[in-house]
Amino acid sequence: MANPVKRKDFLWMGWGAFAAFLGGAGAATTRFFVPNILYEPSQKFNAGKAEDFPIGVSTLWFKQQRVWIVRSAQGIYALWARCTHLGCTPNWFISEMRFKCPCHGSNYNPAGDVLAGPAPKPLWRCRVEITATGDLVIDKAILENRAGVREKAPFFAEYA
Numbered sequence: 001m002a003n004p005v006k007r008k009d010f011l012w013m014g015w016g017a018f019a020a021f022l023g024g025a026g027a028a029t030t031r032f033f034v035p036n037i038l039y040e041p042s043q044k045f046n047a048g049k050a051e052d053f054p055i056g057v058s059t060l061w062f063k064q065q066r067v068w069i070v071r072s073a074q075g076i077y078a079l080w081a082r083c084t085h086l087g088c089t090p091n092w093f094i095s096e097m098r099f100k101c102p103c104h105g106s107n108y109n110p111a112g113d114v115l116a117g118p119a120p121k122p123l124w125r126c127r128v129e130i131t132a133t134g135d136l137v138i139d140k141a142i143l144e145n146r147a148g149v150r151e152k153a154p155f156f157a158e159y160a
Ligand code: FES
Pocket: 083, 084, 085, 086, 087, 088, 101, 102, 103, 104, 105, 106, 117, 118, 119
């Protein structure tokens, strides 16, 4: 016949279970006070020298940063490559001078305005800045697409 559990061992098992419970509750309480922060890479990046961008639409940072850099005779702006319909990534077609979204057919001109399709509003422009050293710094965390606002700083950098 198996040995019956002694009273003393039974008490120790009880204290062990209680200690495990307290440890778990303490760990859960400690974790509760640690905020749930998602550390993401910065949305700001240095695109290089502004003078290196020729007039027109540049796809240099399209794959890596999902932006097009557009330079005109007056200055530079950056378009976020995210369709304003449901968020797909449009493509630039230089022969047609427009961005076309492969999902539902929205088309945008180089200014970001909707030419066709279901997109409800223009493409977003990112904050741009040309530093004292001539670097073009783009911040995708600060966006604007309202006509009349997007054509001014900080969403448009004058650059001759
Ligand atoms: S997501 Fe671009 S047209 Fe629908």
